Amino acid sequence: MTRPSIDQIGSRPSSRPRRPSFAELVHSISNRDVETRYKEEEADNRIPTDDAPDSSQFPDGDGKIIISWEINDKENPYNWPKWRKYIILVTTMVTVINSTMGSALPSMAIPYMTKEWGVTSEVQFVLPISTFLMGYVFGPMVWGPMSEHIGRRNLSVGCFIMFTIWTMACALAPNWPAMLVFRFLVGTFASAPIAVTTGILADVFHDPVTRGRAMAWFMVTTVFGPLLAPIISGFSSTSIGWRWTFWIGLIFAGLTLIMLLALPETYAPVLLSRRAAKIRKGDPNSQVYAAADLESKDIKQLVTRVLTRPIRMIMTELIVTAVCLYLSLIYAIFYMSFQAFPIIFQDVYGLSPGVTGLCYLPIGFGAGIALPIFFSYDHLLANAQSRGAPWSKQEEFRRVPLAAVGGPLFVISLFWLGWSARSDVSFVVPMLAGIPFGTGFILIFMALLNYITDAYEIFAASANAAASSCRSVFAVVLPFATTPMFAQLGISGACSLLGGLSLVMCVIPFIFIWKGEEIRARSKFCIALKERKLEMERKNEEQQRRRAAAASSSGMDTEKENV
Structure with missing residues (x-):
């Protein structure tokens, strides 16, 4: 059995993945941090991540209903x-x-x-x-x-x-x-x-x-x-x-x-969590949650991301x-x-x-x-x-x-x-x-x-x-x-x-x-915040267009019925 040469060993691709540098690790945590917080912000401000119904409630992938602020919501x-x-x-x-x-x-x-x-x-x-x-x-x-x-x-x-x-x-x-x-x-x-x-x-x-x-x-x-x-x-x-x-x-x-x-609670995710808990208390079979309720709150996240x-x-x-x-x-x-x-x-x-x-x-x-x-x-x-x-x-x-x-x-x-x-x-x-x-x-x-x-x-x-x-x-x-x-x-x-x-x-x-x-x-x-903010604004504009189109369609149907 012939042994590989030194050159062959050096040219062999490494099976071990490259460890990220400390700076890359910090940036990765920060990016995930921003993404998680802005997803929660999107949900809190009635901007669903898919084609959800025009309501203060929209479903997620697991069938749960995620509540958010209504327009001119007095509790916001x-x-x-x-x-x-x-x-x-x-x-x-x-x-x-x-x-x-x-x-x-x-x-x-x-x-x-x-x-x-x-x-x-x-x-x-x-x-x-x-x-x-x-x-x-x-x-x-x-x-x-x-x-x-x-x-x-x-x-x-x-x-x-x-x-x-x-x-x-x-x-x-x-x-x-x-x-x-x-x-x-x-x-x-x-x-x-x-x-x-x-x-x-x-x-x-x-x-x-x-x-x-x-x-x-x-x-x-x-x-x-x-x-x-x-x-x-x-x-x-x-x-x-x-x-x-x-x-x-x-x-x-x-x-x-x-x-x-x-002093009242002013933090929107907590207020929405309380609203969702109140709804679940009134109807134990409901699957209503706030975005913050679905966010992982394990000790690892608390230490590595929050603190x-x-x-x-x-x-x-x-x-x-x-x-x-x-x-x-x-x-x-x-x-x-x-x-x-x-x-x-x-x-x-x-x-x-x-x-x-x-x-x-x-x-x-x-x-x-x-x-x-x-x-x-x-x-x-x-x-x-x-x-x-x-x-x-x-x-x-x-x-x-x-x-x-x-x-x-x-x-x-x-x-x-x-x-x-x-x-x-x-x-x-x-x-x-x-x-x-x-x-x-x-x-x-x-x-x-x-x-x-x-x-x-x-x-x-x-x-x-x-x-x-x-x-x-x-x-x-x-x-x-x-x-x-x-x-x-x-x-x-x-x-x-x-x-x-x-x-x-x-x-x-x-x-x-x-x-x-x-x-x-x-x-x-700032880059991540700006990207998420532009995305929120874009989705908000799309939602307003859908709302206007729905209102226009409803008006036309009403006119036909009157005729």
Whole structure:
């Protein structure tokens, strides 16, 4: 028996299939993810995948009846009355104020907490805020995609109840380690509104303009929470004790929970599943289901497709990656201010903790200024679109120019703060730097979070969860460098360094305006979403033509009968 030569062995076709690369595997999962979610979206919006009857019910291949929204269906969140949508918006805004206020609640109370428990390490002074933000890192990666899997309402209420419980635990904390553990748990559950609210707003506001305005109000409230926190902790700690900082937070959370319990479910697949279950309950022999009922919900899909979605978006979507980097830096700088402001206003100007807390108010004023700027640009864009201006048709011009304005304002505020904070200059001058700081901060967040919400549509919650987790990582790490950086570089040097980094990042919105369309054209998620959306529109048009033809035929038959 002759053995094959080496050349023959090398030329023999391999019987083993080629293993896909990691990138190919990620893209494959993302494509299946988009296909599955859009099939469900098609079914939910009365667009069957075959020649089904013109009804809110159509059969699938197994004889099951799949229900979907009727035209002008009152139970469809898009068709809810405006007053109900506005109540939902206000509820989510108040919930987010609790969440963001909790992040900075102990900011001015830390010296009194550490004194009671004998903590002397300056590194540990940062931990009550950093451990909370560590919860912000991990929480959204679960809550965002889970809300796209099981719905918004129950997840929001459950997480907020746990947030309330752990806030009470902080008020009763017996020692420093327990406090840090409780703060981590508070942050984990407090991150749910940050991750889920964008999805709720996308559920109820179908029109991009209205949704953008709702997002603008939501974004402004995210700033006021951390601004209220230093005022509460600053005055409470010096008068009635640092524990009352958390008791006040708990009272506010309890009042909010009453509002939150009235929050309806807004996620269409869950609402249709409930409708189908109600029909089956009334008629046990019926085979009526929602599209979501027929979707596989095994643990493998949950892990590989749902929970990994934010991570896949960070790794493979350039838009998400760039937005995460920019928002992470400015968010971290915002939380660094909770160490920087005491250095500036207490050490340089000798202000009390309570009055130092009031120095955050110009940031809130600046955040308020961002709203009329946002609405004015909305009006300008609408006028340009009505005139048919070519620039107004580009997706990037709907939101991104606001970040192009906010970025330079944010940079200016940091140099203003750093170079005016001197003992021979009134403390009012560096304090007023908070106005462009707040305006720039909010405009950047409004623009970029709205941008990724519009770009990723049904995956808005996952895209925002990715952004939330990334910026929280930076907000955990960078504050540890605040005190050493200000000690080594001085106030002017440290603020100039942060301003320089912000200056580099502020080119990102300009790149989006310049090349955003090309970037989206290469995005796996955006390509799949666009294809599915065009397919839905095509099927919807065909369905409308069939309906018109049927109505015309029925009219002719009626005329013949009358004759």
